[in-house]
Amino acid sequence: xxxxxVAILGVTGAVGQEFLTxxxxxxxxxxxxKLLASVRSAGKSVSFGGRDYVIEEATPDSFxxxxxxxxxxxxxxxxxxxxxxxxxxxxxxxxxxxFRMEPDVPLVVPEINAKDIRKHRGIIANPNCxxxxxxxxxxxxxxxxxxxxxxAATYQAASGAGAKAxxxxxxxxxxxxxxxxxxxxxxxxxxAFNLFSHNSAIKEDGYCEEEIKMMKETRKxxxxxxxxxxxxxxxxxxxRAHSEALFIELSKKISVEKARRLLAKAPGVKLVDDRExxxxxxxxxxxxxxxILTGRIREDKSTRNGLALFVSGDxxxxxxxxxxxQIAECWMKG
Amino acid sequence: xxxxxVAILGVTGAVGQEFLTxxxxxxxxxxxxKLLASVRSAGKSVSFGGRDYVIEEATPDSFxxxxxxxxxxxxxxxxxxxxxxxxxxxxxxxxxxxFRMEPDVPLVVPEINAKDIRKHRGIIANPNCxxxxxxxxxxxxxxxxxxxxxxAATYQAASGAGAKAxxxxxxxxxxxxxxxxxxxxxxxxxxAFNLFSHNSAIKEDGYCEEEIKMMKETRKxxxxxxxxxxxxxxxxxxxRAHSEALFIELSKKISVEKARRLLAKAPGVKLVDDRExxxxxxxxxxxxxxxILTGRIREDKSTRNGLALFVSGDxxxxxxxxxxxQIAECWMKG
Numbered sequence: 001x002x003x004x005x006v007a008i009l010g011v012t013g014a015v016g017q018e019f020l021t022x023x024x025x026x027x028x029x030x031x032x033x034k035l036l037a038s039v040r041s042a043g044k045s046v047s048f049g050g051r052d053y054v055i056e057e058a059t060p061d062s063f064x065x066x067x068x069x070x071x072x073x074x075x076x077x078x079x080x081x082x083x084x085x086x087x088x089x090x091x092x093x094x095x096x097x098x099f100r101m102e103p104d105v106p107l108v109v110p111e112i113n114a115k116d117i118r119k120h121r122g123i124i125a126n127p128n129c130x131x132x133x134x135x136x137x138x139x140x141x142x143x144x145x146x147x148x149x150x151x152a153a154t155y156q157a158a159s160g161a162g163a164k165a166x167x168x169x170x171x172x173x174x175x176x177x178x179x180x181x182x183x184x185x186x187x188x189x190x191x192a193f194n195l196f197s198h199n200s201a202i203k204e205d206g207y208c209e210e211e212i213k214m215m216k217e218t219r220k221x222x223x224x225x226x227x228x229x230x231x232x233x234x235x236x237x238x239x240r241a242h243s244e245a246l247f248i249e250l251s252k253k254i255s256v257e258k259a260r261r262l263l264a265k266a267p268g269v270k271l272v273d274d275r276e277x278x279x280x281x282x283x284x285x286x287x288x289x290x291x292i293l294t295g296r297i298r299e300d301k302s303t304r305n306g307l308a309l310f311v312s313g314d315x316x317x318x319x320x321x322x323x324x325x326q327i328a329e330c331w332m333k334g
Numbered sequence: 335x336x337x338x339x340v341a342i343l344g345v346t347g348a349v350g351q352e353f354l355t356x357x358x359x360x361x362x363x364x365x366x367x368k369l370l371a372s373v374r375s376a377g378k379s380v381s382f383g384g385r386d387y388v389i390e391e392a393t394p395d396s397f398x399x400x401x402x403x404x405x406x407x408x409x410x411x412x413x414x415x416x417x418x419x420x421x422x423x424x425x426x427x428x429x430x431x432x433f434r435m436e437p438d439v440p441l442v443v444p445e446i447n448a449k450d451i452r453k454h455r456g457i458i459a460n461p462n463c464x465x466x467x468x469x470x471x472x473x474x475x476x477x478x479x480x481x482x483x484x485x486a487a488t489y490q491a492a493s494g495a496g497a498k499a500x501x502x503x504x505x506x507x508x509x510x511x512x513x514x515x516x517x518x519x520x521x522x523x524x525x526a527f528n529l530f531s532h533n534s535a536i537k538e539d540g541y542c543e544e545e546i547k548m549m550k551e552t553r554k555x556x557x558x559x560x561x562x563x564x565x566x567x568x569x570x571x572x573x574r575a576h577s578e579a580l581f582i583e584l585s586k587k588i589s590v591e592k593a594r595r596l597l598a599k600a601p602g603v604k605l606v607d608d609r610e611x612x613x614x615x616x617x618x619x620x621x622x623x624x625x626i627l628t629g630r631i632r633e634d635k636s637t638r639n640g641l642a643l644f645v646s647g648d649x650x651x652x653x654x655x656x657x658x659x660q661i662a663e664c665w666m667k668g
Contacts, residue, residue, distance in 0.1 A: 149636050153487030153579035155529055155568065169527075173507060190618055193503075193572055195489055197614040197630055197644060206590065206609060206632035228636035232579040232644055234489065237571050238527055245487035245566040245579075256540065275540060280531040284524055296531055298540035302483050302562035310531060310566055 010073030018321035060084035086122030129319030198233035241283035281312035344407030352655035394418035420456030463653030532567035575617035615646035
């Protein structure tokens with residue numbers, strides 16, 4: 001494929017900024033680059049690869065001549081502009097939840113189901129961050145022993161709610177340390193020195209949207225309608241890496257040693273499982289790294305063929321921007 | 335029973351200090367009060383109930399004439415002094431892990447197995463904090479539907495590692511905000527804006543001591559050798575309340591409505607389960623409160639007769655000092 005003309009939609013957000021970092025870091029081949037955001041940011045200048053780019057307002061006319069749109073400007077904007085993007089003949093790799101569960105939109109984690117990319121009809125969806133971080137290390141275990149059930153408890157960073165939420169964590173922490181009340185603007189509850197159930201809408205059965213995404217997206221990505229997932233999702237006072245305690249029940253027993261061997265060679269996974277040094281995945285280690293740190297691998301004797309593990313992955317990177325760019329890279333390879 | 339002569343062993347620690355707070359708050363009847371600590375703290379003065387008390391060095395001779403010892407000075411000290419305490423005819427309510435699994439030592443959460451207190455032979459053990467916080471809300475569900483399996487992921491406060499660990503969380507947070515490296519003295523890893531697998535020793539099967547305590551102590555407290563428990567225990571940057579994501583599998587189905595009714599009237603539990611306001615248990619709400627906040631009660635459809643919930647409880651209070659004092663109160667009532 002020829003070098004694509006690329007547009008970033010939502011370039012001023014935390015994920016938009018990470019798109020720029022990663023395009024540079026990975027020397028992503030581009031014929032041109034267009035930076036799009038809301039009218040508020042239009043006209044601002046952004047430096048990239050030794051050149052200055054002026055941010056343009058995203059409108060339906062923005063996509064003429066564009067081949068690839070990396071989009072992370074919220075579900076509403078994605079829905080508003082997807083028609084124009086597809087009509088312009090560009091591929092939209094969308095980081096929002098707008099199209100993830102649409103039957104004709106592939107939902108892709110390249111380490112798992114890169115082949116679904118070929119089925120796209122203009123849009124490929126990037127999964128939810130907690131889903132990606134959970135599934136990259138579970139995939140090699142699923143292939144070897146077919147997972148029947150996943151129990152997940154998450155420890156989610158502020159970054160999942162955007163750059164302003166990360167700033168709120170810092171500001172509130174300073175306030176609390178100074179004896180001032182914590183000002184709440186982004187999150188409904190204090191995040192400094194606290195934690196709370198994920199701040200997405202609660203649905204009728206009591207699960208929040210974040211949990212429902214983990215349940216539904218897993219089935220679509222794994223192409224397994226029978227896999228059962230239950231999750232409790234929690235925000236913790238951490239900046240940008242999500243962690244997850246995972247308990248899985250397999251159809252076939254996998255020993256701890258075998259799980260470790262499979263994970264050690266799995267793409268996108270870094271084994272961090274040093275029992276002697278009590279050294280396991282931590283968000284400060286996962287931050288700004290591509291791999292999902294995976295460890296605390298134990299046999300779970302409380303169930304048949306059970307394994308327990310603990311993972312940590314950069315929410316902005318593999319949980320969002322990196323996964324989208326990897327999708328684009330696979331698409332370009334054809 | 336006559337008012338007892340009381341001694342606090344380890345009065346300078348976080349739990350020792352909370353003993354004093356609770357004895358005053360609950361107007362605990364005492365004929366006298368003796369404050370004991372290591373030689374380092376001996377001679378220091380502590381104000382209590384409008385009187386000054388001088389801390390004495392804890393030695394085997396400290397317990398003559400004492401009826402009740404509230405002890406939280408570490409397992410080693412408990413082992414060294416238990417003989418002298420029992421010989422002096424006092425009851426030792428011990429907050430350390432020294433005697434918890436001894437067959438002739440009752441392990442008591444008063445809301446659950448207060449009747450075991452009568453079987454004591456001089457020592458009653460206070461369970462591990464994560465175990466207490468997990469079991470108080472699970473007990474009414476266990477009674478109604480017999481829990482077969484518990485899957486627990488914890489979000490544990492710094493306080494579990496003592497007053498110095500709480501200070502380390504504060505100091506490290508100030509350091510990180512100022513761009514300085516985080517100094518590690520108590521915890522093996524940075525706790526500020528980070529989290530890590532619980533810092534207790536890892537045993538052969540990969541579980542840490544904290545997790546093993548939750549598994550073993552549950553069976554003893556519930557008098558149920560068959561209940562299966564798996565846990566992943568994690569330290570988070572929170573001061574003094576532990577939270578836990580719990581997933582239980584019951585012998586008999588309990589609806590969400592029934593679980594909520596049972597928990598609303600359960601002693602030691604406060605229902606915090608407001609789906610409309612997205613308001614659930616949080617450590618800042620649980621701090622300095624007696625009850626275990628319990629919410630996010632959902633049917634877990636990924637298993638038979640499953641329920642999911644989220645709880646938060648003050649680690650120093652119900653997780654340690656309060657539970658010990660409640661044991662003493664039950665013992666006094668006979």
